[in-house]
Amino acid sequence: MVDREELESVCKRRGFMWPSSEIYGGEAGFYDYGHLGARLKDGWELIWKDFFLGLNDNYHMIYTPNILPYRALKASGHVDLFSDIIVHCMRCSASYRADHLITDLTGKNVEGLNASEIEGMIKENEMKCPSCNGNFSEAEEFNMMFSLSIGPTGEHKGFLRPETAQGSYMNFFREYRALRRQMPMGLATIGNAFRNEISPRQGVYRLREFLQAELQIFFIPDTNDMTFEDMYDGKAEVTVLLDGEEEARRVRMDELEDLPVFYRSHLAKVYEFYREHMNLAPEDVRLRELSKEEKAFYNLIHFDVEINMPSLGGWKEVGGIHYRGDYDLTKHQEESGTKMSIPVNGTRVVPHVLELSFGVDRNIWAVLDRGYRLDEREWLSLPKRCAPYHVAVFPLVRKDGLEERSREIYKVIKREFRAFWDRSGSVGKRYARMDEIGTPLCITTDYETPEDDTVTVRDITSKEQVRVKVPELIDIIGSIIDGEKEFGELQR
Ligand SMILES: [Zn+2]
Structure with a gap:
C-alpha cells in the first residue's frame, strides 16, 4: 500500500517520472519520463505489441501524425461532441x-x-x-481539443488529435487493399493524444498530453466468426463487474453468453494480458461493464479494464474494450466521399470496429503502484520483462581479475537483455540500488569464478542466490525473465 505523494516522491528520486517543465513551475497535466521511466515504458510497449499483434497474423502496427485536419475530426464527431x-x-x-x-x-x-x-x-x-x-x-x-492553424497564413484549421484511433480508421481502405483484402484486419498504433482537460488532477492519471496504445479490429459480423472462435476459450476465467450488479465476481467466459464471441474472445485476451504479463492477481484487475448512461452513444458494448490502485484511492480505469459497430467508417465515408464498404457475399458492407484501447501512462503508474514494496527494504516488484533493467552484473571486488571477468560477462548479456554494470560501493549497496529500481536478477563474479567458471545469481524477491555456470547464464536469465521458470526451480 502506498499513497500518491509517497509514490510520486519515489518516482522523482529514482528517475521514473515527474511533472514536466518543472524548472518553470510546471503546467498541470504534463509529465516527463526520466531515464528509468523511459525504459519501463519501452518495456511495457514491447510486451503490449508482442501480445496484441500476436493475437492474429493480420494485426499490424501503423503510425500516423499527431495533427489532424478539421474535417477528419468533424467526421468523427469530436468537433461537435467532444x-x-x-x-x-x-x-x-x-x-x-x-x-x-x-x-x-x-x-x-x-x-x-x-x-x-x-x-x-x-x-x-x-x-x-x-x-x-x-x-x-x-x-x-x-x-476539449487543442485547436491550431496549419500553414503560414493559418488557412487550414486543425487539432492535436484527441485519440489515436482516427488515424487507423482513415487508413482502413488503403491497408485493406495493401493487405490483400483479408478480414479481420487489425491496425494498432502507439502514440500521443491531447485533451485540454479543464482541471487535470491525480498526477499521471489525467493528463493533457498522454500516450495511447490502441488496436482497431475491423471485421464483418457473423462472416468472421470462425477466426474469433479459434482464439476463444470458454473456460478462461475473468473478474467482471456487470452493469446493475454490486459486486465483482469470477466467471468463465462461457457464462457471459449475452456477449458475442468476437467480443468475449478479445475480452478474455485483454484480461490474460494483465494476469500473465502484468502479474496482477485476479482480485486486483477487473472488467467493468459500463451502464447505458456512461457509454458513448456509438459504443454498442463497453467494458473498462480497472486496476485497484491504492495510490489513487482504489479502482481506476486503465483501458477499454469498445464495440463501435460501423459508426467510425460510416462517418468517414460520409464526410470524405471515400468508399469504406467491402464486398461480402455479393453485397457491400461497411466493416465493424472492435477497439482495444489503453492509456500507457496510467498503465505505467499502475505497474509502479502495484510493484512498490516497503518492508525491511524499499524495493519494486515489477513484471520482469517490463523492468528498466532485467539484470545487473557486478564484481565482488575490483581486484584479482574479477572486475575484468564481470565486464566480459556483462558485454555478452547486454546483447540479449537490458543489463546494468556496477562496481561502485559494497555488493550489499549495489543489491539495494537494484532492488530500489526493480531489477529482477543480479549476477556477481567472486573468487570461485576463475576456479570453475561459475557466478552467483541473486533473485530480487527472495534475495536467495544460486551458483550457475557462465555458459548457461543467457538461457537461465531468459527463462526467468519470460516467466518460464521460477527462481526457486534453479538447481545448485
Ligand atoms: Zn472562487
Whole structure:
C-alpha cells in the first residue's frame, strides 16, 4: 500500500517520472519520463505489441501524425461532441469541470447529464466555489481539443488529435487493399493524444498530453466468426463487474453468453494480458461493464479494464474494450466521399470496429503502484520483462581479475537483455540500488569464478542466490525473465 505523494516522491528520486517543465513551475497535466521511466515504458510497449499483434497474423502496427485536419475530426464527431461541461467562479474566476465538482460536493455520479441539467443541480444544491465560496457562472460546453492553424497564413484549421484511433480508421481502405483484402484486419498504433482537460488532477492519471496504445479490429459480423472462435476459450476465467450488479465476481467466459464471441474472445485476451504479463492477481484487475448512461452513444458494448490502485484511492480505469459497430467508417465515408464498404457475399458492407484501447501512462503508474514494496527494504516488484533493467552484473571486488571477468560477462548479456554494470560501493549497496529500481536478477563474479567458471545469481524477491555456470547464464536469465521458470526451480 502506498499513497500518491509517497509514490510520486519515489518516482522523482529514482528517475521514473515527474511533472514536466518543472524548472518553470510546471503546467498541470504534463509529465516527463526520466531515464528509468523511459525504459519501463519501452518495456511495457514491447510486451503490449508482442501480445496484441500476436493475437492474429493480420494485426499490424501503423503510425500516423499527431495533427489532424478539421474535417477528419468533424467526421468523427469530436468537433461537435467532444466536450465537458464547465463552470467558472464569478468571484475568483477558477474553472471547474462541473461533473467532478458535483461528485466531489454531493457524492452523486452525474455522468451523461447535459449543461442545463447540471446547472439545475448546482442551483438546487446551492453549490459555491470550493476555494472562495463565490457563485458560479452558467454551465456551458467546453470542447476539449487543442485547436491550431496549419500553414503560414493559418488557412487550414486543425487539432492535436484527441485519440489515436482516427488515424487507423482513415487508413482502413488503403491497408485493406495493401493487405490483400483479408478480414479481420487489425491496425494498432502507439502514440500521443491531447485533451485540454479543464482541471487535470491525480498526477499521471489525467493528463493533457498522454500516450495511447490502441488496436482497431475491423471485421464483418457473423462472416468472421470462425477466426474469433479459434482464439476463444470458454473456460478462461475473468473478474467482471456487470452493469446493475454490486459486486465483482469470477466467471468463465462461457457464462457471459449475452456477449458475442468476437467480443468475449478479445475480452478474455485483454484480461490474460494483465494476469500473465502484468502479474496482477485476479482480485486486483477487473472488467467493468459500463451502464447505458456512461457509454458513448456509438459504443454498442463497453467494458473498462480497472486496476485497484491504492495510490489513487482504489479502482481506476486503465483501458477499454469498445464495440463501435460501423459508426467510425460510416462517418468517414460520409464526410470524405471515400468508399469504406467491402464486398461480402455479393453485397457491400461497411466493416465493424472492435477497439482495444489503453492509456500507457496510467498503465505505467499502475505497474509502479502495484510493484512498490516497503518492508525491511524499499524495493519494486515489477513484471520482469517490463523492468528498466532485467539484470545487473557486478564484481565482488575490483581486484584479482574479477572486475575484468564481470565486464566480459556483462558485454555478452547486454546483447540479449537490458543489463546494468556496477562496481561502485559494497555488493550489499549495489543489491539495494537494484532492488530500489526493480531489477529482477543480479549476477556477481567472486573468487570461485576463475576456479570453475561459475557466478552467483541473486533473485530480487527472495534475495536467495544460486551458483550457475557462465555458459548457461543467457538461457537461465531468459527463462526467468519470460516467466518460464521460477527462481526457486534453479538447481545448485
Ligand atoms: Zn472562487
